[in-house]
Amino acid sequence: MKPVAIVQQIGHDTPDYFADFLTAAGIPWQLFRMDLGEPLPASIRAFSGYCMLGGPMSVNDEDTLPWLRQEMSLVQEALAADIPVIGHCLGGQLxxxxxxxxxxxxxxxEIGWSQIHLPESQDAERWLGGEQTVSLFQWHGEGFTVPEGARLIASSPYWANQAFVVGHKHLAMQFHCEVNAPKVRHWTIEERAEIESVQHHPSVSPADDILAGLERTIPQSNQWADRIYREWIKGLVHGA
Structure with missing residues (x-):
């Protein structure tokens, strides 16, 4: 089976549970580190699927960070070839x-654990089991609109566009279902000042609350990630 291409934008936003899930499922994957200046693949057709992770930059920084434009070109190629695409936060925005x-x-x-509301739809049921509300981790100051041809499957009280699907194989998410405890802990400790600077918003969780709840929240998050990733890998391209 061809590997899944995973693009990492910055050193501290790693693939974590997504990579763990693929490995446990026996699916090969290859990591491309933009923070280390590694080149992106020339074509996505050498891969069974395409994943993009998050980062603090804006997708609108494509003139100063040209790899963002390259990533979007690979998205367009993957959609045209029906090679499954999945995006986490910045990846969803791309x-x-x-x-x-x-x-x-x-x-x-939105920073911290967010209540994500799901509509009654076949798409939401397929990707997240028909639940009305799920709790997933957020850390973003920008958001996407739902492009033409895509279908919204998740919202939050503070930003309506939390996830959309394209066809039956492609998923863009504003939230971070790939997080594990070390990553959330690192972000929360290292970026505590950022959290405190926007703490007046009801959409931002206190740093101490995020840290104190990890033993409870991460297993729940992993369960939802399992559901999402199980659905996504159904569309992976098989063959040499």
């Missing part, structure tokens, strides 16, 4: 922009 959507500042940032 999918949206590659499809003609827009990305810009949200009314208030």
């Amino acid at each position: 999918i949206a922009k590659a499809m003609g959507g827009t990305v810009g500042p949200v009314p208030m940032p």
Whole structure:
């Protein structure tokens, strides 16, 4: 089976549970580190699927960070070839922009565990089991619009566009279902000042609350990630 291509934008936003899931499922994967200046693949057709992770930059920084434009070109190639694409946070925003959507500042940032609301739809049931609400981790100050041809499957009280699907194989998410405890702990400790600077928003969880709840919240998050990733790998391209 061809490997899944995973693009990491920055050193501290790692693939974590997504890579763990693929490994446990016996699916090979290859990591491309933009923070280390590694080149992206020339074509996505050498891969069974395409994953993009998050990062603090904006997708609108494509003129100063040209690899973002390259990532969006690979999204367009993957969609045309029906090679499954999945995007986490910035990765979801890259999918949206590659499809003609827009990305810009949200009314208030979302940091911490967020209640994600799911509509009654076949898409939401397929990807997240028909639950009405799930709790997933957020850390973003920008958000995407839902591009033409995509279908919204998740919202939050603070930003309506939390996830959309394209066809039956492609998923863009604003949230971080790939997180594990070490990553959330690192972000929360290292970026405590950022959290405290926006703590007045109801969409931002206190740093101490995030840290104190990890033993409870991470296993729940992993369960939802399992559901999402199980659905996504159904579409992977098989063969040499």
